[in-house]
Amino acid sequence: MQAKVKSRRSFLVQSASVGLGAVVYPKALKARSSVERLQVACIGVNGMGWTDLSSVGSHPKVQFVGFCDIDSSRFAQAEEKFPGVAHFADYREMLAELGDKVDAVIVSTPDHMHAPAAMMAMHMGKHIYCQKPLAHTVWESRQMSILAQRRNLTTQMGNQIHSAAEYRLGVKLIHQGVIGKIREVHSWVGVQGRQYNNRINRPEAGVAPKNVQWDLWLGAAPERPFAPDVYHPFKWRDWQDFGSGALGDFGCHLLDPVFGALELTAPTSVVASHDGTNNEVWPGPETVTYTFPGTQRTSGSSIQVVWRDGGLMPPRELAQMPDTMELPKAGSLFLGEGGVMVLPHVGMPMLFRDKQSMKDVAIPKVQAGNHWHDWVDAVMEGKKTTDGFDFAGPISETVQLGNVAARFPGQTLNWDASKLRISGVESANRLLTKTYRTGFEIKEVV
């Protein structure tokens, strides 16, 4: 079959005739165990999209039925490895045209387009593998979890280290109580929110190259002109309209074992501090302090989880490590009543007490999973994954709530997760969601 690229124009003509709002949604996989092949479509096929596509595609039961990318120059790798799959520039066109040929969808676009694409696919009954952070706002993250649950879909967030033996072991050790109940957690990463462009204001307008459909890249985000080498590819991360800062980029990785180990739900308050930002880019080095309700894994009725990025580190002495050792460049520190666990990102957990390694602890055997194949298997068997949107949604909500707090440095925001409300700060509540450009709105689940 010849690969084909559909134009935006042909999509508009087509969707006007079928009425996009009136698409008849196909049912999710029926009698999944009898399905021989899982038919998968991919949205964003290069960068992390290539990792996702090639990792899912190495599962023997996967058959790709559609590749979508707004940049025609970025199909080459996918085409070489999986020739003959239909190419599209617009995910709305791809989903509408392929309809029930698609069982499951991988979403690996920049953050601002995760929810518009994934929500459309989930409304159509598709199972989803979606990159981290799950979504660009708190509201979107909640919507993703609700819809996945309502449609009984098999989902997985793309923080693949969730399935690594190192993180699984860290979670297991806390559950086994090797350092007792946990008093406090610190997580940190070296990168900062504003680091891929050396700028805090918008660049001069440029002209998008022919291979880039800039309007589709912008998608739900407010219009702005293309500029070379500051947004697409990869550098969109710095900008509030598209990315999620260092906390959004790495929080869903590092806080994943923290949520898993402590069985956290949602914070009750959050406060951020940093050296200032504007409304365009994410801040430089920042500290974000969350307070969560206590759980069966914590020593108190509440617990603080402190996030740092941009080179800020927790005080080294908290780790109770021997003087010859240093904290890893990224990781988490679990302070327990009976010792400390240092969980590097990514490395084997280390246990310390009184400047000594806790050599007496029996380390259980833990098997690594294949994050991508586990999702495919779960879809085909009609099961859930361990990192479905029920688990990953609250992590994504938490990092995006931290990004709201970053816009109000020094101010403690009290959070009511059940009502999706920050008490008494209306300007902060407005940042829990955003306005969508026409054509890319999200159909709300109420």
Ligand SMILES: NC(=O)c1ccc[n+]([C@@H]2O[C@H](COP(=O)([O-])OP(=O)(O)OC[C@H]3O[C@@H](n4cnc5c(N)ncnc54)[C@H](O)[C@@H]3O)[C@@H](O)[C@H]2O)c1
């Ligand atoms: N899990 C991880 O370890 C990991 C690592 C890197 C990136 N990521 C995540 O993966 C996502 C993509 O990041 P990246 O670094 O690959 O970005 P990127 O800009 O390098 O690549 C994104 C790809 O999606 C395409 N694209 C952009 N908008 C699109 C749209 N609306 N429809 C279809 N295709 C579109 C781009 O052309 C490109 O091929 C982000 O959410 C990021 O946070 C995760």
